[in-house]
Amino acid sequence: MNPHIAAPIVQIAIDVTEPARAIALAHSAMEAGADWLEVGKPFIEFNGLAGARELIQSVPDAYWLIDLMVIAGSRRYVEAAKGLNARNVTVSALSPEATVDEAITLGREAGVDVTVDLFNVADPVAQARRTEARGAPYVMVHIGVDQKRLGGDEHAIDLLRKVVNAVSVPVSFAAYDVEEARAAVEAGASIIVQGEPLISAQDVDGVLRDYIDAVHAFRPRGDSKPAPEGKFV
Incomplete structure (x- = not known):
């Protein structure tokens, strides 16, 4: 990991549908x-890549x-991400291995x-190992909102810990509150992803600031804020 990059990184998912x-x-x-910052899947599905371009260009240095x-x-998707000036793109581990391999190779070539x-x-865990062996720079442990709502996430942190222990690449984790973020960092997550419910808070500016400050406080003492490019190497 680049010594100028401190974990945990905080990634805010823009999981809304209205462009403004x-x-x-x-x-x-x-x-x-x-x-x-993340162009969330709900936003993409409602606004397409043209909408994603406008969103990314609104904060071009992120x-x-x-x-x-x-x-x-x-x-087509890796090339589209490059054209949008996105720095990272997600690929489903449910896709064929050939698709994952191609995405990783093309991503490396395209930066x-x-x-x-x-x-x-x-x-x-086994999929994370295979993914790392194929050269993926990041993997993500992701419990869906439906699973969360129905109580199917009780083993999420245990799963995260197993994945972290199985691979050497940075692992991201979608956390829903500060307590879960703390547990995720303690389990070894390098990137904490947060969208809902924070982005729907009435005082969204204050809530985001409090959350991000709290998660950054989990960094080991002496670590610095991530460099602008935010990239692990």
Whole structure:
């Protein structure tokens, strides 16, 4: 890991559907100290890549991850991410191995990082190992909002710990509150992803600032704030 980059990175997911609100949230997140911004999947599905371009251009100097969750046809999506000036793109671990391999290779050639999302795979630990062996720079442990709502996330931190112990690449984790973020950092997560419910808070600026400050406080003493590019090497 680059000595100038301190974990945990805080990634704020812009998981809203209205462009004006998304742009406002992106600015709020950066002002609150976010390290990375995410063009969330709901935003992409409602606004397409044209909308994603407008959102990314509204905060052009940020490290943007675009949550495309690629399942097939890696080339067109990696090239699109590059054209949008996104720095990272998600690929579903449920996609064929050839798709994952191509995304990783094309991403390396294009200068676009790839995060392989382990969401809903049968054996996340084994898949994380295979993904790392294929050269993926990041993997993500992801418990869906439906699982969260129905109480199916009780083993999420245990799963995160197993994945972290199985690989050497940085692992991201979607945390829903400060307590879960703390547990995730203690389990070894390098990137904490947060969207809902914070981005729907009435005082979103204050809530984001408090959350980001709290998660950054979990960094080992003496570590510095991540460099602007936000990239692990």
